[in-house]
Amino acid sequence: MTHADKDKYYQKHPGETKVADILRQNILKKADNNNMSCAAAEEIAQVSRVTLAQTGVALDILNINIVECQLGLFGYSQQKKIVQPAKEVIPSLKDEIQQALINRRLPCAAAWEIARKLNLPRMKVSAACEALQIKIKPCQLGAF
Numbered sequence: 001m002t003h004a005d006k007d008k009y010y011q012k013h014p015g016e017t018k019v020a021d022i023l024r025q026n027i028l029k030k031a032d033n034n035n036m037s038c039a040a041a042e043e044i045a046q047v048s049r050v051t052l053a054q055t056g057v058a059l060d061i062l063n064i065n066i067v068e069c070q071l072g073l074f075g076y077s078q079q080k081k082i083v084q085p086a087k088e089v090i091p092s093l094k095d096e097i098q099q100a101l102i103n104r105r106l107p108c109a110a111a112w113e114i115a116r117k118l119n120l121p122r123m124k125v126s127a128a129c130e131a132l133q134i135k136i137k138p139c140q141l142g143a144f
Helices: 021-030 038-048 052-061 091-100 108-118 122-132
Strands: 035-037 065-067
Touching (some): 021 038, 021 052, 038 052, 038 065, 091 108, 091 122, 108 122
Parallel strands (some): 035 065
16 A cells, blocks of 8 residues: 555455454554554564464554564655665575565565574664665565
């Protein structure tokens, strides 16, 4: 969905899509001015014992904007994205990224897993992708 679809995220889902009460409560407690950071959504998913995808659907249904992507790709005010291309990409990181590509893109979940596996900050993985001109899609929360 585009920026023009802001506040209409629920339209991505069938009309009968419901949000579990506990998930709704946890989201509404953490939402700030109709926004929620990616990190807060991750925390809510863990606390609510649901997947990030389920949390993302709930955010859409509740029309909560996802901001401050942990990969630095979107949700940062005027700049929108803050990640910058890495000056160099270590071979092990490049190999992991290339092995995880699906249709020449790296899924967000794969980026997080690579960061965990190599004990790197998530933003380092996205910076490597920027340097390698690899798009990170899809978002685990369903954004962009």
